[in-house]
Amino acid sequence: MNKIHELTALLLAVLMAATLAACTGKGDAAANTSGGVLTVFAAASLKTSFTELAEMFEARHPGTTVTLSFAGSADLATQINQGAPADVFASADTRNMEELQETGLVDGEPQIFATNTLAIAVPPGNPAGIRSFADLAKTGTRLVQCARQVPCGAAAATIEQQTGIDLNPVSEENSVTDVLGKVVSAEADAGLVYVTDLKSAAGRVEGVAFPEAAGAVNSYPAAVLSNTKNSANARAFLELIGSPEGQQVLSDAGFGPGSP
């Protein structure tokens, strides 16, 4: 009984401390946004390239700090909808951007700065001998892909439709990272991921490109958000992404070119 009381007290203390800490943290963030800080919300797949771009931006704009927040595009859109203080949003699909546009949270037209296509990831050595998209439908092949509800799954569905090949996955994951994870651990014989994922997981998985992927190209739009207090810097960041140097960084990560 005493134990339970102690535990409750401890829990309460932790709760209070956590609340305080959370409040303080938020205050700091708010204070910084009004200063020389640019907050960029970007899709998780952009992590490597946007980290590099942010460093590049800070070098060109001394005194400005770029704060990056990476998550699933849907999560980020929800956070922005709930009033998260962001200046730039870079999404991995057009749908989440369109939703923000509808609620009037986007300033101006979003620009498509990159594209991404699907590729097949297989464990090192390609134990199931996957050579083509059609091979994925072979019986006994343990295929993992994204669920239709998320962009990478929607793209796979489009290709299925175009090719008439019916895939029979053993699992439909919520994110492309989960798909990659199951290929890396060799639980799956093959996974449908993005070309960029092959780059980031190089060495842990092998890639199999397939021409049908061109039928479902994912566009990455970026836009300045309407409640930014830093629109000059925000616009400058978008310009950097679209510049030849910016495009080179994205291309190195495996992204296709955006539409100017």
Added chain:
Amino acid sequence: MSHQVYSGVPRWIYAVAVLAALVVVLPLIAMVARVNWANFLPLVTSESAVSALGLSLRTSAASTVLCILLGVPLALVLARGRFPLQGLLRSLVLLPLVLPPVVGGIALLYTFGRQGLLGSTLEVLGLQIAFSTTAVVLAQTFVALPFLVVSLEGALRTGGERYEAVAATLGASPGRVFRRVTLPLVLPGLASGAVLSFARSLGEFGATLTFAGSLQGVTRTLPLEIYLQRETDPDAAVALSLVLVAVAVAVVALAYRRPGGRAGRASQRTTAAAAPVRNAA
């Protein structure tokens, strides 16, 4: 009545208690407030939702049975046995209670996965655990077993060993003592442990996602379905969450209902009789 009896609880405690209750209840209220009632029925009866709920109920029932079959002997050994490293074993068994489920999933993956400790052996035997409903049941059993063991071990300790000793001197073999005395005596503890295990299995998410994958009708349980629906259809996610809350409330109510009537008094007497445990010396 409650105003007539001195409770000894300072007033400010009530204020904090209300705060604590709000921490738990307010988010639930907020969620209920967001339910799209007009579409509620179609949302929770969609093919994928019904399939997920059915899978959740089936796998949770299976893992609860597994928990009982494995947990009863384990609790008995922990409560009554005397062997070296008993304390260590107890701590290890209870670990999933505090372990992040995703860690459990990773651990299971490296045990039953293709490249895992047992996985390659199982593969040779033609058994594939990963991506199967079996994997879901395993993940749920992994996280739910401690609940059963903890509540049963508590019941066993409260009851003491004196009834068993008397039964033995009356000529009952250990097997008969177990069936006819020990099990009936701890039945309430076993029942609440089983209900808690079922509830924990029903809510299992992280280990399943990591270890079993997510495929409608095979491995996509209700929590995974909610997680997926959230990507595109928040209304469906909220509606399904409400279903899960309703099931959880029913389960918890079942586990903690006030014991009434004869059974209640009998168990009180049991505890009262067990309290003044005399030194066997």
Added chain:
Amino acid sequence: MTFTFEAAVAGRGFDVALTVGPRETVAVMGPNGAGKSTLLAVIAGLLRPDSGRAELNGRTLFDLSPGRSRWTPPHHRGTALLAQEPLLFPHLNALENVAFGPRSAGVAKRQARADAVRWLAEVEAQELHDRRPAELSGGQAQRVAVARALAADPGLLLLDEPMAALDIHSAPLLRRLLKRVLADRPAIIITHDVLDALMLADRVVILEGGRISEEGPTREVLERPRSTFAAGLAGLNLIPGTLARDGLRTFDGRTVAGHAEEPGPAGEGDLAAVAVFPPSAVSVFLDDAHGSPRNYFEVTITDLEPHGDLIRVRAGSLAADITPAASADLGLVPGLPVHFVVKATAVAIYPA
């Protein structure tokens, strides 16, 4: 002998040898922590001694003498245990509780129930068949527990203070009941109550510090106690020492004059003996004005308590019974130094 027993448990300083004859009931008495419950636990097979052996009706219960290791588990011993609490199985009704022993022995259900009905009648509890333990009073539950123990047809019945948890109205009924059912069967009963020993037991064993300090037929032990504990039970003063020509030589060198029932050996030997006298034979004086045939003890009063219509004056291990009027006249209070005086003719001296 029906039952022979000897065992030692080193960790508890327990070392006891004991026998119980057929149809004999042995009362085990002794201060708390003397090892009484250890004795029953070892007999019942709930505690394994370090060494010893025991046999019941020709069957070995355990044999842990050097080089041997035989151990019969509790359920094969036929030593039913009745504890201070009834410990009826709460999920079974009275009849099912009583039928538990026969059912465990493999008796068919119908027969076991018939046995149970008979045993419940034997303990005057036939109207309690369908009651759950929670619906029984303490006395009723203990009667059902007696029936349950007897229904198991034990070769030796073990009773661990069966009356201790009962109220003063239930205890006499159970005592009468036990007297009847224990009359023709071997049993060991632990008790603190001298009345239990007198009514139920043929023989008393006094356990002190894990060892038997005294044993014998109940009446003899209570009339001629040889241990301080037994004297206390019998309500007698007891002074230990050695036998001397003129009485008893105490360990601090005094001589207690008394009536030696068996003349001691010629000369002063080292034969242990005790001087025993009732508190009613003790007079209390404030000074030492008394004649020669008397023993006197300089003592300090530790306690005064009512004892029937007298006052019992306690002074250390000795006690005197005097009238309230005398106590008032002398102005007795705890802490007061007084003289306890007892006539030599009232002191019995015999070998311990």
